[in-house]
Every structure is written in structure tokens, then in C-alpha cells.
């Protein structure tokens with residue numbers, strides 16, 4: 466039986482039914498961000514669990530088929546005189562740039578994935594259930610002829626929630642008072658520990674745990690992101706055979722183009738970009754050829 470399963474697994478991977486994915490993490494923030502990655506229990510490990518991204522820097526990570534886990538951004542990181550690395554937000558407690566199995570300390574915006582799940586679909590979401598530390602978007606990239614499963618919608622939160630974070634939820638740098646700028650915005654669960662906000666205890670079912678005025682603050686600002694534990698209906702998305710671009714601080718212009726727009730509109734954007742590229746290369750070719758033709 467085990468042998469049969471093994472050869473089945475082999476055949477499936479041979480025929481490419483189990484697509485592995487590329488995650489491209491991009492930092493469009495004006496400040497450095499240290500990506501953190503955590504694999505779920507029992508899923509294949511990733512080649513890296515954390516790395517720095519300077520503004521406008523990207524890094525691609527090869528993600529094995531069947532992977533599940535999460536990624537997030539750490540901000541205001543420093544190395545102390547003893548060599549210990551730590552971050553003001555999203556810290557994973559490893560003391561190093563690599564998280565080595567450590568998860569994000571809340572509050573942190575999280576992008577969560579289960580690749581090749583039910584019906585071969587990838588499931589993904591951006592979650593504010595553990596609070597928020599920076600804007601983040603997930604954009605699936607479906608190759609020509611591939612896909613066909615799931616809506617492959619863009620999701621995330623491109624708003625800077627730290628600016629208007631409710632006073633009771635604000636996390637400020639050490640020594641900061643009420644008037645200091647928030648570095649992150651806590652979830653009501655973390656701030657108050659109330660089972661009603663945490664969907665725990667007597668509120669541990671979808672029927673008994675609903676949105677609250679705090680979760681609604683997050684939902685209003687970021688309609689496609691998870692705002693509380695049972696916010697599944699509007700916050701989980703699926704796609705198949707896709708790669709994913711995960712952007713910290715996506716520009717509002719980029720996000721508007723892709724959030725409200727349908728997939729075909731997003732695709733036509735890509736097509737017109739390709740057209741523009743081929744036109745400009747034709748022009749370049751004409752420019753190069755012309756002097757030769759004159760000779």
C-alpha cells in the first residue's frame with residue numbers, strides 16, 4: 466500500500482498535477498522590511514525562513530507543492546551589541562534574520578497559504594486576526610493556458626491602518642505615549658483578551674462569534690482581509706497552478722487597479738503592457754536599423 470501511494474505521488478508529480486509555486490516578495494515600503502516565513506506542521510520546509518528587503522527590492526522563494534504556512538513583514542529591526550537581532554513589529558523570536566520555525570509576534574499582517582489543497586486548489590488569505598503592522602497584498606500570477614480553478618482574486622490590505630488605529634489598539638514604540646505614531650494596530654482579542662473578540666470559550670463557533678465594532682474597523686478599511694476568526698465568507702480565496710506576488714506597501718494606484726477590477730481587466734493590463742513592450746522594442750529596432758539603412 467505504501468509503495469502504491471509512493472508511486473502514485475511520483476506519477477502525480479511527474480505529470481505536473483502538483484504544481485510547485487514561486488512566491489515573489491516585494492518591498493514597496495519607503496523603509497526596509499524583513500520578510501518572515503513559517504511552514505505549517507508537517508509540510509515541506511522552505512529554503513529560507515527570513516530575509517531583509519530594502520525599499521523596491523524583491524526576492525523569489527521556491528515553494529514546494531503541498532506547502533502550507535504564512536509569511537509576514539517585520540519592521541524596525543536592529544541587531545544589538547551582543548549580535549541579537551530583533552524587530553519592533555512581527556518579531557519571530559529567533560534572535561536572527563532567519564526565523565527558524567518562529568512565528569510572528571502579534572500584531573502582524575499575515576498572508577496565509579495552503580497550496581494544492583481540496584480539489585488541487587491553492588487557498589490563500591490576508592489576515593488581520595492577529596492585528597496589523599503594515600499594508601500587504603497577495604496577487605496570484607496565472608500563466609497562459611494554466612489555471613482554470615478558483616477566482617484567483619487579489620487580496621490584502623493596502624491601507625495604512627496605523628494612521629487611524631483606535632487609541633485602545635495602538636502599539637507605539639517603547640517610551641511612546643498616546644500621541645505617538647502607532648507602529649502597529651492590535652486586534653481587539655490581543656488588546657482586551659475578551660473571548661467575544663477572540664472567538665474562544667463560549668464564543669468558539671461561527672454561530673456564536675460575529676463581527677464587533679473593532680473587527681469592523683479592520684473590515685471597512687480592508688474588505689478582502691480576515692478581520693476576525695470566522696470571517697471566512699469574504700476573506701478566503703482560491704487559485705490553481707499559480708505563482709504569488711506578495712507585496713509590502715503596495716501603492717494605492719496599483720491596488721485600485723487590481724482590487725475592484727475583474728481578472729480579465731487585470732489580464733488586459735498585462736496584455737497592454739506586453740503590447741507596449743513589443744511596440745517599444747520595434748521602435749528600438751527601427752532606431753537601430755535606420756542609420757544602417759541610410760549608409
Ligand SMILES: *[C@@H]1O[C@H](CO)[C@@H](O)[C@H](O)[C@H]1NC(C)=O
Pocket residue numbers: 616618699701702724725726727728
Ligand atoms: C473575485 O473578484 C470578482 C471580480 O471583482 C468578484 O465578482 C468575486 O466576487 C470575487 N470573488 C470572491 C471569492 O470574493
